[in-house]
Amino acid sequence: MFLDVQNLSVKLGQFHLHDVNLSLEKNDYMVIIGPTGSGKSVLLETIAGFFTPDKGEVIMEGKKITNQSPENRGISIVYQDYVLFPHMNVFENIAYGLRKKIQKDSFISSKVEKMAKMLQIDHLLSRNPETLSGGEKQRVAIARSLVVEPNILLMDEPFAALDVNTHAYLTTLIKNVINKHQTTCIHVSHNFNDVYNLAEKVAVMKDGKILQQGTLHDVFSRPTHNFVADFVGVHNVFQGEIVGHDKSLLQIEIDPGIIIHSSDDFQHDSNDVMVAIRPENIIFSNEKFVSSVRNQLKGVVKDIFEVGHTVWIEVQVGDVTFRGVLTPNSCESLGIKREKEIYLSFKSLNVNLMECRDAYHSI
Amino acid sequence: MFLDVQNLSVKLGQFHLHDVNLSLEKNDYMVIIGPTGSGKSVLLETIAGFFTPDKGEVIMEGKKITNQSPENRGISIVYQDYVLFPHMNVFENIAYGLRKKIQKDSFISSKVEKMAKMLQIDHLLSRNPETLSGGEKQRVAIARSLVVEPNILLMDEPFAALDVNTHAYLTTLIKNVINKHQTTCIHVSHNFNDVYNLAEKVAVMKDGKILQQGTLHDVFSRPTHNFVADFVGVHNVFQGEIVGHDKSLLQIEIDPGIIIHSSDDFQHDSNDVMVAIRPENIIFSNEKFVSSVRNQLKGVVKDIFEVGHTVWIEVQVGDVTFRGVLTPNSCESLGIKREKEIYLSFKSLNVNLMECRDAYHSI
Amino acid sequence: GIFTGGNSAEGNLTVLAGAGTILAMDDLKASFEEKNPGTTINIQYGNSGELFSTLNTQKSADMVIPGDLTFMEKAESKGYLENDTIKPIVYHIPVIAVQKGNPKNITSLKDLGNPGLKIGLGDTNGTAVGKQSIKILNKTGNLNAVKNNVVVYAPTVNQLMTYITSGQVDAVILMEEIATTGKGQDKIEVIKIPEDQNAIATIGVSLTVFTQNKNLATQFEDYITSPEGLEIWKKHGFKPVQ
Amino acid sequence: MRSKLEIIFISISFIFTAFLFIIIGTLFIMPSTEGFLSAIFSNELLASIKLTLSTSVLAAFCVILVAVPTAYSLSRYSFPLKSLIKSILDLPMAFPEIVLGIALLMILGDRFLGSWLESLGIDIVFTTTGIIIAQFFVALPYAVRILYSTFNYVNPRYEFVSRSLGYGEFETFRKITLPLAKGGIFASSVVTLARCIGTFAAVLLVGGGTYLKTETLPIAIYYNLSLGNIDTAITAAIILVLISFGAIFVMEKYAHENMEGVN
Amino acid sequence: MRSKLEIIFISISFIFTAFLFIIIGTLFIMPSTEGFLSAIFSNELLASIKLTLSTSVLAAFCVILVAVPTAYSLSRYSFPLKSLIKSILDLPMAFPEIVLGIALLMILGDRFLGSWLESLGIDIVFTTTGIIIAQFFVALPYAVRILYSTFNYVNPRYEFVSRSLGYGEFETFRKITLPLAKGGIFASSVVTLARCIGTFAAVLLVGGGTYLKTETLPIAIYYNLSLGNIDTAITAAIILVLISFGAIFVMEKYAHENMEGVN
Numbered sequence A, B: 001m002f003l004d005v006q007n008l009s010v011k012l013g014q015f016h017l018h019d020v021n022l023s024l025e026k027n028d029y030m031v032i033i034g035p036t037g038s039g040k041s042v043l044l045e046t047i048a049g050f051f052t053p054d055k056g057e058v059i060m061e062g063k064k065i066t067n068q069s070p071e072n073r074g075i076s077i078v079y080q081d082y083v084l085f086p087h088m089n090v091f092e093n094i095a096y097g098l099r100k101k102i103q104k105d106s107f108i109s110s111k112v113e114k115m116a117k118m119l120q121i122d123h124l125l126s127r128n129p130e131t132l133s134g135g136e137k138q139r140v141a142i143a144r145s146l147v148v149e150p151n152i153l154l155m156d157e158p159f160a161a162l163d164v165n166t167h168a169y170l171t172t173l174i175k176n177v178i179n180k181h182q183t184t185c186i187h188v189s190h191n192f193n194d195v196y197n198l199a200e201k202v203a204v205m206k207d208g209k210i211l212q213q214g215t216l217h218d219v220f221s222r223p224t225h226n227f228v229a230d231f232v233g234v235h236n237v238f239q240g241e242i243v244g245h246d247k248s249l250l251q252i253e254i255d256p257g258i259i260i261h262s263s264d265d266f267q268h269d270s271n272d273v274m275v276a277i278r279p280e281n282i283i284f285s286n287e288k289f290v291s292s293v294r295n296q297l298k299g300v301v302k303d304i305f306e307v308g309h310t311v312w313i314e315v316q317v318g319d320v321t322f323r324g325v326l327t328p329n330s331c332e333s334l335g336i337k338r339e340k341e342i343y344l345s346f347k348s349l350n351v352n353l354m355e356c357r358d359a360y361h362s363i
Numbered sequence C: 001g002i003f004t005g006g007n008s009a010e011g012n013l014t015v016l017a018g019a020g021t022i023l024a025m026d027d028l029k030a031s032f033e034e035k036n037p038g039t040t041i042n043i044q045y046g047n048s049g050e051l052f053s054t055l056n057t058q059k060s061a062d063m064v065i066p067g068d069l070t071f072m073e074k075a076e077s078k079g080y081l082e083n084d085t086i087k088p089i090v091y092h093i094p095v096i097a098v099q100k101g102n103p104k105n106i107t108s109l110k111d112l113g114n115p116g117l118k119i120g121l122g123d124t125n126g127t128a129v130g131k132q133s134i135k136i137l138n139k140t141g142n143l144n145a146v147k148n149n150v151v152v153y154a155p156t157v158n159q160l161m162t163y164i165t166s167g168q169v170d171a172v173i174l175m176e177e178i179a180t181t182g183k184g185q186d187k188i189e190v191i192k193i194p195e196d197q198n199a200i201a202t203i204g205v206s207l208t209v210f211t212q213n214k215n216l217a218t219q220f221e222d223y224i225t226s227p228e229g230l231e232i233w234k235k236h237g238f239k240p241v242q
Numbered sequence D, E: 001m002r003s004k005l006e007i008i009f010i011s012i013s014f015i016f017t018a019f020l021f022i023i024i025g026t027l028f029i030m031p032s033t034e035g036f037l038s039a040i041f042s043n044e045l046l047a048s049i050k051l052t053l054s055t056s057v058l059a060a061f062c063v064i065l066v067a068v069p070t071a072y073s074l075s076r077y078s079f080p081l082k083s084l085i086k087s088i089l090d091l092p093m094a095f096p097e098i099v100l101g102i103a104l105l106m107i108l109g110d111r112f113l114g115s116w117l118e119s120l121g122i123d124i125v126f127t128t129t130g131i132i133i134a135q136f137f138v139a140l141p142y143a144v145r146i147l148y149s150t151f152n153y154v155n156p157r158y159e160f161v162s163r164s165l166g167y168g169e170f171e172t173f174r175k176i177t178l179p180l181a182k183g184g185i186f187a188s189s190v191v192t193l194a195r196c197i198g199t200f201a202a203v204l205l206v207g208g209g210t211y212l213k214t215e216t217l218p219i220a221i222y223y224n225l226s227l228g229n230i231d232t233a234i235t236a237a238i239i240l241v242l243i244s245f246g247a248i249f250v251m252e253k254y255a256h257e258n259m260e261g262v263n
C-alpha cells in the first residue's frame, strides 16, 4: 500500500475521530463523503500533520510518518477555507511551494503561468487574494497545491465554490493532472458528481467513523449500512423478512403479501433484513410486460415532484411507498398523475440486502 | 415594487459591475447564477451597503436607500465566507442581531434555540466558531441572518458547504421561513437544484452584467442569449438560417438538408438565428413513431457517458452533434451503443430561437 | 485671613532650591508651616543650572536658594533678583568619599593620583562639586595624575554617591553634607580635605523680582537664616557662615 | 516533542528573562531588613505610592480614551494630513522625557495657555493635575502606535456584518471592534500604565516634585538616591516592582482567561 | 460623506495631535538663531548625535532580534513558568529608568558578573557598551509586549500550509510569520528605536554621561540645561525632534507602501 492510515484517533472537544483505517495504492483516488460535521476535514488535516493523533499511525510506503513534521511528508492540502497567504499576490501564492524546490525564476514563472492558465486564473496573477471571488480563491488554492506535484494530494471540498461548468472543466483537468503525475488523492466532497466522475474508492464517514469504504460500485450498489444506503441516495430501503428462496433468489416479505426477489448473495444469521432498491432502477409502465425482470408490483401514484431535470414519483404498494425517478417525457407519455394505477418493475439483481443494524431513520 | 435596483454600477480594480437592474416584489425569491468571478458577491454586498456604487440607486418601497447606512436598510446578508464573530460563541453570534431589538433574555434564548434546532446546530451553541466544521459555520451564518426576520435577505451561496441531505432539508426550511415572514430574498447559487427548488425569479450574471432575468421558465426555456443557454445547460445550441415557415412554425436549416421546426414566436430582423434544444427534451427510439412531435431526425450514436444517475449520449446527424440524456434503463432497453442508428424526436415547442449575437464558445 | 490679623502671613510660596539642600529645606519648610498655619511652601529642587532654567523660562517663583553664590551673579545680571535680599547661609564643603573600610587605603588628595585607582568626579562644568574638585586638585598639583584615574565625570552629583556605594569607583569627591548625613554613610568612609587645600562654596538665599507675596517671602527668608533655622541646617551637616 | 525552532525560541525567552530577573532580583539583595521595614512605613513612601498609583491610573485611563479613537481613525479613515499626524504622534516617544517636560512647562507656564488657565482658576504646574498631564503626553504616543497596528489587524467586514444586523456605528465599535482589538488594547494598557508609573523627568519638571505633595515614587527614588539613601531608594524601587508585578500579573491572568479564542 | 463616528474620532485625533504639535512647536520658538546655529555645529552636539544614533540603532536592532523569538514563544508555545515570564518581561516598563540603571550598575559592578567580565577584558560600566545594554533592557519589554499581541493576531494555519508546501520551521517563520506580523514588528521597531533614543536615566547611570564620551543627546540636553545653556539644550532637543521626525516619517511612509494589503 502506498498510504496506510491505521486506527487513527483524534479527540477535539466533544468530537472524536474514531479508529480510522484507510488504504490507498499509488495513484488511487478516494472520495470521502459524509454529512456535515462528520470529521472529514479533521481526518484530512490529521493525515497532513496539523492535528496530532491520540492513537494510530499514518504510514507512507511502509514508513511511519505519524510524528514526522509536515514538510517531510510530501503531502499537500487544499483547505476548505483556502488559507491563501494574504501578504503575497496570486502568483507568489502559487509559486510558494515551487520556490522551495526550484531556484530558477524563469522556470518557476513558466510553471506557475501554465498552471494558472489551466485553472483559468492567469488574469489574476498580480492580484491580492483578498480581492478575489470565492471561486477564484478556490482555484488559487488548488493551483498552489497542484503545482508542487505532491505524492499525496488532500483536497477538502475543492470545487464547492465553483459553478457547474467550471466544476466540470476542473474535474477533467484534475483527473488528467493526477494521472500524469501518479498522485494519490483523497478528496472530500458533498457533490456526488465528484464521486461518479473521479472516485476509484469511496469512503462514507459519520460521527468520526468510517462506516463503509470500497470501490464506487461496492459502496453505491451494496451499502453495508442503512445510513450509507440512505446517504448515497438509495431511497427505497425497507425492513423485511426472508421467507424463502428459489435457487439463488431470496424471497423477502416487506409487507404482508408483498414479496420481493433478490439475487444478492447475502449471508444471514437472522431472517430480518434490510432491502434497498435504487429509484433509477425502477421501470414504470401502464401495462404489465413480459421480460427478464423478476419483480413486478402494482401500485398507486401518491405524489409527483420535479427535481431538476427529472421527475420523482411516490407509488404506494400495500402499506409501503416506493420512490422512482423518470424523465418528464416518459412521465408525460405514460400520463402519470396522482391516484393513477401503475406497474413497477425492477430486476432482482438490483435488490440489495443489508444487515438490519438499527432502526431506519428517514431525514 | 418592493426592491428596485437601478443602473447600479461599481468599479473595483479591473472589475466593473455594470448597470445592474433588478426588481423584486415583496416575498419574491430571486436566484442569481453565473460563472465564478462574474460579480454576484459584489452585487449583493453593494445592495447591502458594503460597497458604495459609482452610479445607480437601490430603492426599497419607493425610498432611495443607496446612501443610507447599512443598519437602517433592514437588509441582512449571509456571506459566502460566513464572517462569524470570532469573539462570541455560536449562541451569541445568532443572538447578536436579536439583542438590538429585544431586551428580554428569555425571549432571545428561546428564539435562538428554536432557530438553532431548526438548523440542526443546537448542540453547538456554546462552541467557538473557530472550532466548527465548514457546514456548521455556514448554518450558524444562516441562523444569524434568519433569526432577525429581515425584510430583505441576501444569501451568498448559503448551502455550498452542505451535504446533499442537509441541503435538501434546508431548502425546505428556508422556503417555509421565507414565506412565513414574507421575506424578500436574493440568493446566489452555483447549484441548479436551488434554482429549481427555490427560485421564482432567476438572473444570470456574467462579467459584471445581468444577461437575462425573469421567471424560472423564461430563463431556462427561453434563454435570450447564447451564454445563458449554454450556462443553464441547454447543450444543443446550433447556428441556423430561417428558410421558411408553415403557419406558426418557423423552419430553420442548421446544416445542409437538416431542417428543424420551431414554434417560438421569435421576432427576427435577420434570418441568422441560434437554435437551442434542451437535451432532456429529446426522445430516442429505435423506430420512427407517429405522434405529435414535429421533429424526428435519424442519427448515429457517437459517444455514451454516464453522469451520475443518468446517461448522456452524443448523436451525430449530418455534420451536427446532438446531446441527449436518458436513464440507464432506457439506454439498456434500447440497446444503445456506439455507431448504432437511432431516431431523435423533439417537439417544436421545445425548440428555442435566439438572436445570433456572437460566436458561440463551448467551455 | 480677615480674622487673624495683619502680621501673620498667609498664602503660598514657590521656592527654587539646590538639590543638595533637600533634607534641610524639607525640614525648614515643615517647621515654618507648622509655626505659620495657612502657609504653604512649594519647593522645587534642582542643580544650579536647572534652577536657572526654570527661572528663565517660567519667570515665576518667589525665592531661590542655590547651592553656590556664583548663581546669584548670573541671575542678578539678568535682573531676576531683588538685589538687597541676597544673604549667605551655610557652607558647602567638598570631601573625599571611599568605600567602607577604605580597601584602597586612600588618605589624602595625593593618593587619588595613585595608579590603578578608579575615580569619579562631578562634571567639571555642570556641577558645583566638579568645579570645586578641579580647583582643589590644581592646588594640590596632581590634577593630571588624578585625571588619568577618572573613569567618569558625572553630570549629576547623585550618580557619584550611587557609584561609590555600588562599588563602581574607588573614590569620589563630593559635598560633605551628602556624605555624612545620608543613610549611605554606613557604606562609605569620609576623608576630610584640609581647609587650606579645599575650595568651599556658599549656599545663599535671595528673593526674586517675580514674587507675588513679598511679605511671606521675607518672613521665610528671615526664618531660614535665624538661629533657629541655622540649627536645622546644622542638623543636616551644613556649617553656618556666621 | 518540541521542534528545533521551538527549543531555540523558548531558550532565548528563558535566557533574557533570566537576565531581567537577575537584574530586578539584585534590588532585593541590597537593603538591610531594618532599613527596608523602616523605609516602607515612612510617610514619604506611603504618600508617594498613593500619589503614583492614583495619577498613573487616571492618566492611563485618559490615554486609552484618547488613543483608541485616534488609532482607529488612523487605521480606518483617510483624511488630510494623516501621515503627518501619524509621525507627530510617534515623535514624543523618541524624546527624553525631560524635553517633553520643558516643552510642557513652557506652554503651561507664564506665556500663553498658562495665564489663561490661571484666570480660570486652573493650576497645572506644580500640582497633581500637572503630573497627570505630563504622564498623559508621555504615554499617549505609545498607546496610539500599538493600537494603530492592532486595528489594522481587525477585519472591517466584521464591523459591516454588525451594521447589517442593525447596530449603529458606535454600538458596532463597542461590541465588535473593541472586543476584537482586545489583545492590542490590553497590550497598550499595560505599556501605558507602566509608562505612566515610570515617568520621571517630565513629572518632576511639571509637577515640581514637592515632598509629600507631588513626589511620585520615581521622584522619591531619585531624591533618596541623590542623598545617598540607597536603602530608601531601593525600598521604593522594590515597592514599585512589587506593585507593578502584582498589577501586571493579575492583568495578564485576567487577559488570558478572557482572551481565549479571541486571538 | 463622513459618518458621525468618523467625524468625532477624526476630531479627537486632530485635537490631541494639535496639542502635541504645539507642545513640540514651543521648543522651536525659544532659541535665538545665532545661538541655534552655533550650538548645532558644536563638537558636543555633533558627538552626541553620532553616539545617540549609533547606540540606539544597534540596541534597537538587538532588541528586535531578541523580542521576536521571545514574543513568538509566548504566543505560540506552552511551557512551564510562561505566565511568570510574561509578567517579568512586562515589569521593567513600569520602572523609572533610574531603577533599571541602578540594578544594572549593581549587577555589572564589582561584585558578581562585573569582575568576571573585567577579567575577560570587557568593560561595560562607563562605556558605549554600557549605554547599549541600558537601552536594550529599557526597550526590550516594550518590544516583547507589542510583538506578543501581534503574533496572537497571526493565524497559525498559514504557518501550517507553508509547512505542508515543504518549508521547514525556520523558513516558514521567515517567509510567513514575520511578513504577516509586519505591522506589529514595524510598530514595535518604532517604539523600540524611540525608546532607545530617548532613554536618559539608565544610560546616564550605566554610561556615566561623561562629556564627549558617553554623552547621548538626552544627556546633552540635561547637561546643558543644568549649565543654564538653554539655547544649546533646546537646540539639542530640536535636533532630536528633527532626527526622530525624519526617521519616523520615512519609516511610516515606507511601511505604508509596503504594507498595502497585509493588514
Ligand SMILES: Nc1ncnc2c1ncn2[C@@H]1O[C@H](COP(=O)(O)OP(=O)(O)OP(=O)(O)O)[C@@H](O)[C@H]1O
Pocket (backbone or CB within 6 Å): A012, A013, A014, A015, A034, A035, A036, A037, A038, A039, A040, A041, A042, A043, A080, B130, B131, B132, B133, B134, B135, B136, B161, B163
Ligand atoms: N478544535 C475543535 N474543537 C472542538 N470541536 C471541533 C474542533 N474542530 C472540529 N471540531 C468538531 O469536529 C467535528 C468534525 O469537524 P470537521 O471539520 O472534520 O467536519 P467535516 O466533516 O469537515 O464537516 P463539513 O462538511 O461541514 O466541513 C465537527 O462537529 C466540529 O464541530
Ligand SMILES: Nc1ncnc2c1ncn2[C@@H]1O[C@H](COP(=O)(O)OP(=O)(O)OP(=O)(O)O)[C@@H](O)[C@H]1O
Pocket (backbone or CB within 6 Å): A130, A131, A132, A133, A134, A135, A136, A161, B012, B013, B014, B015, B034, B035, B036, B037, B038, B039, B040, B041, B042, B043, B080
Ligand atoms: N476589491 C476588489 N478589487 C479588485 N477586484 C475585485 C475586488 N473584489 C472583487 N473583485 C473582482 O470582481 C469580480 C467579481 O467578484 P465577485 O466576488 O462578485 O464574484 P462572484 O460572482 O461572487 O464569484 P464566485 O462565484 O467565485 O464567488 C472577481 O473577478 C473579483 O476578482
Ligand SMILES: [Mg+2]
Pocket (backbone or CB within 6 Å): A040, A041, A042, A080, A156, B133, B134, B135
Ligand atoms: Mg469540512
Ligand SMILES: [Mg+2]
Pocket (backbone or CB within 6 Å): A133, A134, A135, B040, B041, B042, B080, B156
Ligand atoms: Mg462570490
